[in-house]
Every structure is written in structure tokens, then in C-alpha cells.
Amino acid sequence: MGRARKSLTHLSESGELRMVDVSGKSPTRRRARASASVVFPAGSLARVLREGSPKGDLFAAARVAGVQAAKRTSELIPLCHPLPLSRVGIDIEVRGGSELAVECEASAEARTGVEMEALTGAAVAALTIYDMVKALGPGIEVRRLRLLEKTGGLSGDWRAAGR
Amino acid sequence: MGRARKSLTHLSESGELRMVDVSGKSPTRRRARASASVVFPAGSLARVLREGSPKGDLFAAARVAGVQAAKRTSELIPLCHPLPLSRVGIDIEVRGGSELAVECEASAEARTGVEMEALTGAAVAALTIYDMVKALGPGIEVRRLRLLEKTGGLSGDWRAAGR
Amino acid sequence: MGRARKSLTHLSESGELRMVDVSGKSPTRRRARASASVVFPAGSLARVLREGSPKGDLFAAARVAGVQAAKRTSELIPLCHPLPLSRVGIDIEVRGGSELAVECEASAEARTGVEMEALTGAAVAALTIYDMVKALGPGIEVRRLRLLEKTGGLSGDWRAAGR
Amino acid sequence: MGRARKSLTHLSESGELRMVDVSGKSPTRRRARASASVVFPAGSLARVLREGSPKGDLFAAARVAGVQAAKRTSELIPLCHPLPLSRVGIDIEVRGGSELAVECEASAEARTGVEMEALTGAAVAALTIYDMVKALGPGIEVRRLRLLEKTGGLSGDWRAAGR
Amino acid sequence: MGRARKSLTHLSESGELRMVDVSGKSPTRRRARASASVVFPAGSLARVLREGSPKGDLFAAARVAGVQAAKRTSELIPLCHPLPLSRVGIDIEVRGGSELAVECEASAEARTGVEMEALTGAAVAALTIYDMVKALGPGIEVRRLRLLEKTGGLSGDWRAAGR
Amino acid sequence: MGRARKSLTHLSESGELRMVDVSGKSPTRRRARASASVVFPAGSLARVLREGSPKGDLFAAARVAGVQAAKRTSELIPLCHPLPLSRVGIDIEVRGGSELAVECEASAEARTGVEMEALTGAAVAALTIYDMVKALGPGIEVRRLRLLEKTGGLSGDWRAAGR
Numbered sequence: 001m002g003r004a005r006k007s008l009t010h011l012s013e014s015g016e017l018r019m020v021d022v023s024g025k026s027p028t029r030r031r032a033r034a035s036a037s038v039v040f041p042a043g044s045l046a047r048v049l050r051e052g053s054p055k056g057d058l059f060a061a062a063r064v065a066g067v068q069a070a071k072r073t074s075e076l077i078p079l080c081h082p083l084p085l086s087r088v089g090i091d092i093e094v095r096g097g098s099e100l101a102v103e104c105e106a107s108a109e110a111r112t113g114v115e116m117e118a119l120t121g122a123a124v125a126a127l128t129i130y131d132m133v134k135a136l137g138p139g140i141e142v143r144r145l146r147l148l149e150k151t152g153g154l155s156g157d158w159r160a161a162g163r
Numbered sequence: 164m165g166r167a168r169k170s171l172t173h174l175s176e177s178g179e180l181r182m183v184d185v186s187g188k189s190p191t192r193r194r195a196r197a198s199a200s201v202v203f204p205a206g207s208l209a210r211v212l213r214e215g216s217p218k219g220d221l222f223a224a225a226r227v228a229g230v231q232a233a234k235r236t237s238e239l240i241p242l243c244h245p246l247p248l249s250r251v252g253i254d255i256e257v258r259g260g261s262e263l264a265v266e267c268e269a270s271a272e273a274r275t276g277v278e279m280e281a282l283t284g285a286a287v288a289a290l291t292i293y294d295m296v297k298a299l300g301p302g303i304e305v306r307r308l309r310l311l312e313k314t315g316g317l318s319g320d321w322r323a324a325g326r
Numbered sequence: 327m328g329r330a331r332k333s334l335t336h337l338s339e340s341g342e343l344r345m346v347d348v349s350g351k352s353p354t355r356r357r358a359r360a361s362a363s364v365v366f367p368a369g370s371l372a373r374v375l376r377e378g379s380p381k382g383d384l385f386a387a388a389r390v391a392g393v394q395a396a397k398r399t400s401e402l403i404p405l406c407h408p409l410p411l412s413r414v415g416i417d418i419e420v421r422g423g424s425e426l427a428v429e430c431e432a433s434a435e436a437r438t439g440v441e442m443e444a445l446t447g448a449a450v451a452a453l454t455i456y457d458m459v460k461a462l463g464p465g466i467e468v469r470r471l472r473l474l475e476k477t478g479g480l481s482g483d484w485r486a487a488g489r
Numbered sequence: 490m491g492r493a494r495k496s497l498t499h500l501s502e503s504g505e506l507r508m509v510d511v512s513g514k515s516p517t518r519r520r521a522r523a524s525a526s527v528v529f530p531a532g533s534l535a536r537v538l539r540e541g542s543p544k545g546d547l548f549a550a551a552r553v554a555g556v557q558a559a560k561r562t563s564e565l566i567p568l569c570h571p572l573p574l575s576r577v578g579i580d581i582e583v584r585g586g587s588e589l590a591v592e593c594e595a596s597a598e599a600r601t602g603v604e605m606e607a608l609t610g611a612a613v614a615a616l617t618i619y620d621m622v623k624a625l626g627p628g629i630e631v632r633r634l635r636l637l638e639k640t641g642g643l644s645g646d647w648r649a650a651g652r
Numbered sequence: 653m654g655r656a657r658k659s660l661t662h663l664s665e666s667g668e669l670r671m672v673d674v675s676g677k678s679p680t681r682r683r684a685r686a687s688a689s690v691v692f693p694a695g696s697l698a699r700v701l702r703e704g705s706p707k708g709d710l711f712a713a714a715r716v717a718g719v720q721a722a723k724r725t726s727e728l729i730p731l732c733h734p735l736p737l738s739r740v741g742i743d744i745e746v747r748g749g750s751e752l753a754v755e756c757e758a759s760a761e762a763r764t765g766v767e768m769e770a771l772t773g774a775a776v777a778a779l780t781i782y783d784m785v786k787a788l789g790p791g792i793e794v795r796r797l798r799l800l801e802k803t804g805g806l807s808g809d810w811r812a813a814g815r
Numbered sequence: 816m817g818r819a820r821k822s823l824t825h826l827s828e829s830g831e832l833r834m835v836d837v838s839g840k841s842p843t844r845r846r847a848r849a850s851a852s853v854v855f856p857a858g859s860l861a862r863v864l865r866e867g868s869p870k871g872d873l874f875a876a877a878r879v880a881g882v883q884a885a886k887r888t889s890e891l892i893p894l895c896h897p898l899p900l901s902r903v904g905i906d907i908e909v910r911g912g913s914e915l916a917v918e919c920e921a922s923a924e925a926r927t928g929v930e931m932e933a934l935t936g937a938a939v940a941a942l943t944i945y946d947m948v949k950a951l952g953p954g955i956e957v958r959r960l961r962l963l964e965k966t967g968g969l970s971g972d973w974r975a976a977g978r
Contacts, residue, residue: 008214010221010295017220017295017549019556023518023575023596029838051171057180058173060712063832064893065241068720071889071897074560076235076287077294078228078553082560082573084897086838086926107838111575115301116294123286123308124239131240131279132173132180138278138310138321145286145305158301180712182719186681186738186759192349223343223549227404230345231557234400234408237723241716245723245736247408249349249437270349274738334540336547336621343546343621355675377497383506384499386669386875390730391567393671394883397726397734398565402613403620404554410734412675412763433675441627442620449612449634450565457566457605458499458506464604464647468634471612473627484627506875508882512844512901512922563886567879571886571899600901660866662873662947669872669947703823709832710825717893728887728939729946730880767953768946775938775960776891783892783931784825784832790930790962790973797938797957810953 010079019079022111030152031107034118036126036145038100044136045098058132059092062102066090066125070106073120083110085117090125102126103148113153119145173242182242185274193315194270197281199289199308201263207299208261221295222255225265229253229288233269236283246273248280253288265289266311276316282308336405345405348437356478357433360444362452362471364426370462371424384458385418388428392416392451396432399446409436411443416451428452429474439479445471499568508568511600519641520596523607525615525634527589533625534587547621548581551591555579555614559595562609572599574606579614591615592637602642608634662731671731674763682804683759686770688778688797690752696788697750710784711744714754718742718777722758725772735762737769742777754778755800765805771797825894834894837926845967846922849933851941851960853915859951860913873947874907877917881905881940885921888935898925900932905940917941918963928968934960 009020040048048058067088074082087107095101104121106114126142134140151157172183203211211221230251237245250270258264267284269277289305297303314320335346366374374384396414400406413433421427430447432440452468460466477483498509529537537547559577563569576596584590593610595603615631623629640646661672692700700710722740726732739759747753756773758766778794786792803809824835855863863873882903889897902922910916919936921929941957949955966972 008211008296009298011214015214015220017224017552017556019574019577021576021596023598048171051174051178057178057712057715060709060832061180061241061716063709064713064716065239067832067834068890068893069239072239075557076228076232077291078224078557079294081575082571082897084573084899085834086896087836088834107836109838115297116290119290119293119305123290123305126308127279127282127286128240130282131242133171134278135172138313138323140309142282142286142308143306145289145308146303147301150301160301180715180719182737182740184739184759186761220549220552223546224553226343226546227550227553230343231401231404238720241720244738245408245734247410247736248345249407250347251345270347272349334537334622335624337540341540341546343550374497377500377504383504383875383878386872387506387567387879389669389872390876390879391565393669394727394730395565402554402558402561403617404550405620408734410736411671412733413673414671433673435675441623442616445616445619445631449616449631452634453605453608453612454566456608457568459497460604461498464636464639464649466635468608468612469632471615471631471634472629476627486627506878506882508900508903510902510922512924564883567883570901571897573899660863660948661950663866667866667872669876700823703826703830709830713832713893717891721891724891728880728884729943730876731946767949768942771942771945771957775942775957778960779931779934779938780892780894782934783894785823786930787824790965790975792961794934794938794960795958797941797960798955799953802953812953 017079022081025111027109027111028152030110030114032113032115032118032150033103033105033148034122034146035101035103035148036122037143038126038129039141039143040098041137041139042098047136048133061132062092062125062128063090065128066104066121069124070104070117070121073117076120077116080116081112083108083114083117088121090121100129113150115147115150119147180242185244188274190272190274191315193273193277195276195278195281195313196266196268196311197285197309198264198266198311199285200306201289201292202304202306203261204300204302205261210299211296224295225255225288225291226253228291229267229284232287233267233280233284236280239283240279243279244275246271246277246280251284253284263292276313278310278313282310343405348407351437353435353437354478356436356440358439358441358444358476359429359431359474360448360472361427361429361474362448363469364428364452364455365467365469366424367463367465368424373462374459387458388418388451388454389416391454392430392447395450396430396443396447399443402446403442406442407438409434409440409443414447416447426455439476441473441476445473506568511570514600516598516600517641519599519603521602521604521607521639522592522594522637523611523635524590524592524637525611526632527591527615527618528630528632529587530626530628531587536625537622550621551581551614551617552579554617555593555610558613559593559606559610562606565609566605569605570601572597572603572606577610579610589618602639604636604639608636669731674733677763679761679763680804682762682766684765684767684770684802685755685757685800686774686798687753687755687800688774689795690754690778690781691793691795692750693789693791694750699788700785701746713784714744714777714780715742717780718756718773721776722756722769722773725769728772729768732768733764735760735766735769740773742773752781765802767799767802771799832894837896840926842924842926843967845925845929847928847930847933847965848918848920848963849937849961850916850918850963851937852958853941853944854956854958855913856952856954857913862951863948864909876947877907877940877943878905880943881919881936884939885919885932885936888932891935892931895931896927898923898929898932903936905936915944928965930962930965934962
């Protein structure tokens, strides 16, 4: 139980939320990669690619929105620390006939990890695609918003299985 | 093709992004409901519920963050219109042994739908839970961020199958 | 108890926070006035007025910051609705030898009141003064942040006693 | 007079506002604690505690809002520097029969103090409580928004008398 | 002089800033168009067009940034009212051998004009181009940020001469 | 061509936007100065100076807005890094009979330059003046938004010719 308590670092002994104190830590180089999939009903993605092809504004708008959201993670996620991100990148890739795979990589020299920044960037990039294509019909979904990899920090490096 | 072009309303004839002009429309009552699932590795959710139970700050923080994000949707998603939301609500429910189901409902008297507001609220509430429990391990995922229902607007009401 | 529950409109039956649904209401003209006092240790205010007199940037900066904060109330106070403020004004007045009285008035054609907008504007204007004069010493305080008056809305007009 | 001018560091010789240049300073560990009281008319607080008890969303929402506001202090207070806060915490305590005491503690490794961050966090947490209970009646007030303690920095540590 | 005072509507009789009260006005359809030119040293623009051609992310990023900034005008310009923009569009056009002409058009059903929204969108789109090409050298400039046209409102329609 | 590609650092080989990775660089002291001119139709500026003289809120509001915008540059310009600005200052000067010259100076200990911060501050200060005097007529323009000087960083110091 003491171990569990140690794990839920954002809650105090009495269950009250708190921002974890990182002031004793030295900044180290952190990197995280997260992904999300935008999954389309049959036929829709082909139409999107024909009309708003990867070279068009559709993918660029998603990249811009994802980068901007990653930079504002600490405004959106209450207990995230403001971090001086040194880089954010968004990649979008057609996968099979009905999926756009969005990946966000974030880096910082920081006292805490950048997982939430990568996840927030991926989520908002995916939602931006959703918004721009939603007129095709309401059956589009964002699937598997998740961390792929993180490096730096005391807890060591980690990489999702199966990638 | 003309039909496809009509569908991708956020892209101009030449593929350039644009905010859809809603000035000719009258405001009507709009409502949308979206959901997302936070899925935990075996055993983790039980621990979360023991330590940061539904009555604690964990769920409350997710509700606050989701509501605040829904209100800021037009800042995050580039082509969304600023909307005077009349209500945002977030529900969080334990489903089975390894899932927290997050639902966001948004309403407005507006010239355009509130789907993106509901989706953004659900996404940020789910990411807030993720952030507060991520110390338990990196295998947590957000699954199936999607629209459940929308009412109001010219395109008619819609409800996801299987709910 | 049913009456109490009706009063705490921002909490559901089970104690969960919620944004009050205002979609059934018609917009009416709302106005609210709030105030706050910045109270100085003996002698400090005289110095402030000598150096950064009412004609200088000190009061102007507080007015600007108060107006800008009032416009962003719904970003700061989680359950506030985004409101199309039609006016915000900040007045600052020297009162006695050790007090600056800040007043903020907000107006909107809206479905809900503008009390929080007036209070937020007054609070941030007072804190802006505090920030600019805090080098004089740490004994400055903001006192009595409160509503002075509100008009419009179903609950009727109200004016604080003793003013 | 030269001494007074040195004190009002946010105004230039000619009374124009300016952001103090901190680029010559080395970052040191800063901490500040501020408080505010939400004072209720007789009987109201008991009702609030019965309906939206400390374990409910009311206090959690105030804590979230206070933490988020502290992180955005430099957006609200014009001459505040953007600071990489390493921790923000909000405590809320029932004091006597008619007062909720809100305390905000902020920490950073920074070139300037975090007093304004602590004060802004306390103010917005108090206003969030006000918002959620204001339906009980308009006589609630926020009193004594003030600094309790600060440590770090050239001007030395300081603690308010009587605490 | 009375006439001049009427003109400087954002200043009170005593020179204090104020947000103009628009609550007595009925919303009407407003539109404004503004432009800015990004002017390049000889040869630079050709290089930009070769490398980051109009079909690439460069122009798309500027369009996204301009639209997003227009939506946030009331956060940036202190006395602007928050407006429910119904449309924002950014056009970028190569003019001659050394100029990119940026145009922003904004529309709203509002109680006040949308000139500042159009100007802010044009300015930020131009600065976004500047940012992305500034590595080519520091001699790039933004010239003639100005209103081209406005329609709607009591003061009547207006169109810049020479266009 | 390889050389050109090196120059457009914000675009990848395939033309996709990216935030430049600065994590390998050490923070150094950066400073930049930018300017913009607000140019008035004949006679208008004299009226502005008579009514809202340099000692009034007009110039102060522009200074506040410019400082606040400079601090938020990374929110406005998509590929800008969040920077811990150590100082921002805005100067406004009457030049001749029809021009207000706005200058913004920004400084930071950072891994990348502060040119965009200085330009954004100058642009928003100029637009704030524009907003407050636009009731005088629509012929006002912002001219020559440009960098005057930058120091620090690998590419060396630079100063605009003719100043």
C-alpha cells in the first residue's frame, strides 16, 4: 500500500490532488513519443486523400495544431509543470485503407518527463483531422492514444511492446 | 467529386484550409455527446480506485479539466468557431475491471455543431486521468475517442450504433 | 435540504461539479459591480502616489490588466460560462492615506450574471497594483474583494448594504 | 527620493511601466505562501459543508483552478516574468463557523520571486469557491488576500507577523 | 474638441482607457478585410518559393496561425470586445519578385466591427511567414499592415483608395 | 540547394513544417529590438496627442499590450519555442507630425533568439494604438514592422542599416 501511495504521486495521503514537487531534481534531457490513429469508415479516407491530399493544408493544419497544443499542455492538464520544450514534431502517415497514424515527439531539458506533451500533441492533431473531415459523416474515431517511447529521467527508458 | 468537395467543407477548391462561413445560419439548439475510455493494465485500476477513489480529487480534477478544455476548443482546433457553450458536463464511470469510461456532453445555442467541444472535453478529461495515474506504469491507453450522439443542426440528429 | 440543493447549483445531487445549463434562458441585460481594496503600510501609499502618480502607467496598467482578466473569466473560473461582455470598466481611487479602492463594472447581454467577471476584474487589477508596488515591502494586502451591486436576471437586483 | 525610485522597480524614471530586467541574476530556489479567506453570512457555510463537503468536488475544483491560475500568472499580471514553477499547492481549511481559509504555496528555481504566483493562485481558488456557492446569496466576501511568507532571493526571507 | 472627444471613444473625458459600451446596439453583420506585405531582400523570395512552395506547409502554417490569432484578438488588444467570429480566411499571394501579400477577411454578427480581428489575423500570418523564413537573413520586413475594406455598422461601408 | 535547405530551418526535406530542435544548444544571453510605425492621416496625430496625450492611458495601454503579447509569442507563432523572457520593454515616440514610432526590446537567457518576441511585441503595441484611435478614421496604417538589432547566438550580432 505504501508502494501504491508512492505511485499515485499526484495525490496526497488524504487523496487531495497536488502538483509534484520537482524542485530537488536536476534538468536532464527528456524525450517522448506518442501516437493516435484516426480511423475512417470504408471509403472515406480515400476520398479525403483525393481531395485534401497529404500535400494540402489538411495535414499541415493538424501538424500546426498538434505542435501548438503540446506547447500548452500545462494549461490543459492541471498538474503538468510548464516545460521549456526544445522540440515538438508531428508525423502523419496513411496506414492501410482506413487509418491515418499520427505521431508526436516532444523533447525538453527538464526536471520532469514530456509524456503528457507528446500525448496532448497527438490528441489535438488527431482531433484537428477529425474536425476537417467530419463533414464526411459521424463514424470517424480516434483510437489508441498512447505512449510509444520515453527516454531520460530516473525511471529509465521505456518502449511500447510490438513496435 | 463535386459531392466530395461539398463534404470537405474546411478545404477550398484548391485545397487551402478555411473556416466555414456560418454567418448565414440562424442559431439553433445544439447538443453533442462524446466518449473516451482510459484502459489500464491488469490490477492498476483497482489500485487507483483504492487510493484515489471516485470521491477523491482524481475524478474531480478530470471533470474540471474536461470542462475547461471544452470551453477552449476554438483555441485548440484551428477551424472551430468560438461558441457560447451553455453547458458542459463530464461523467466518469468504472467499467469492468480495467476501464474508466469518460463521457462529455456539450450544449450551445449556436450556428454550428458542438461535436468538437464534446470530443475535446472527453479527450482532455481522459488525458488528465492518465497524467494523474501514469506513475503506475506506462501501459495505460486512451481508446475509442468518438462521438456518441448529436442533435440540432441541418444534417439532423445522429446516434452511434450499439449504444 | 431540497432548498439547499437548489442553491448549490454548481453541484449535482451526488456532489459532482457541473456547469449550470443556461440554454433554456433568454439573454437579458446584466450588469455587476465589484470592488477590492489595496491597503498599504503607513507612508507607502504616499510614496507610490508621488512616484507613480495616478496619471502614470501604474493605474493604467491595473486598468488594462483588470479589463483583460474580466474578459478571460471563463478560462480562470472552471464553471463560468463564456460571456460576450459588452463593457468592462475599472476605476481606481485613493481613499484616505493608505488605501486604493479598485472597482470593476461588467455588462453583458447574457443568459447568466456577470458577477464573477466583475470580481475577477477587480481582483486582477488589485493584484497588478500589488505587483508594481511590492518592492516597497511585503506588508501590502488586498482586502474585501466583494460584489457591490448586480442588476438583471431572474433573482432580481441587489445592492450591498452601506454603500 | 532616489530610494523611493529604487523601490518602485516596475516604473522607469519617467513613470513608464517596464518589466524588471532579471537577466543578470542567477536562478535560486524561491518559495512563497499566500492566503485568502472566503467569509460567509451566518449559516451559509454550514450548508455548503453539508452539501458540497470537503471530500466533494467543490474543494477539488478550487484547488485545480488555483493551481492552473498560478501557472498562468504572467499572462494575467502584466509585468510578471514567465516562471518555470516546480510546484503549486492549494490548501483549504474550515476556520470557525463562517470562513474558508485558502492557502497557496508556489515554488520555483527562478531569477525572481514567486509571490505573485502564490497570490494569484489563492485569489482564483477563493473566487472559484465564491462562484460555486454564490447561489446561496450575494453577501459572501473574499478577505485578506495577502502574502504569508517568502524565502529565497536577495531581499531575504520574510514571514508575516502573527502567524 | 467635443467632436474630437467623441472620436477617441476608448478614452474617457479624463484620458482613462475604457472598453466602449456596446450593449445598446443590435448585432448586425460585419465584415472587414486587412492586408500586410512581407517584403524580402533580392533573391530570397525565389528561394523560399523553390524550397517551401505555396503547396507546402509554409503557407498553410501562416493561414492557421492567422486564423487562430484573429479568434484571440480580444485577448491581445486590451479594449476589443470578445466577438463570435463566423468566418476568418487568410489568402497569401506572390506579388512581383520580392513580396508576399497576406490578406485576412473576418466576419461576424456583432455589435461592433471586426477591423481589429482582420488586422490581427493579417499581422500574425505575416509574422509566421517571417519566422519560418528568417534564417535566410534579417532584412525581411512587414510593410503596410492596413485595413482594405469594412462593411456593416453605423459608420457605413468603407474601402481603401487605390484598390 | 543544400545551402537553401539549411536556411529554411523550419521546413523538413519534404517541405513539412517542424519546430527546430534546440536541445543541443547551451542557453546564452539574447537580445533583440524591433520597431513598427503607426502612420496617421494629416492632422489626426495632433488630435490624438491633444486628447490622449503620452501621459495618458493610450500609450500605457499599448505598452502593457505589447509586453503581454511578447510573453505569449510561442502561442501565436506556431514554431516559436516557449522562452523565459527576462525583460520586455516598449517605447513609443512621436516622430514628425504624423507618426508614432513603437520599439520593443526583448531579452532572454535562451537556446534560440528573441527576434519574434520583439516583433510580436511591437506589432501588438502598434495594433493597440490603432484600436484606440481608429474612431478618427480608417486611413491609419502600421508601416515597417522590422527587426532593428539582435545580439547573442551563433549567427552573430546584427544591426539594421541606417539607424
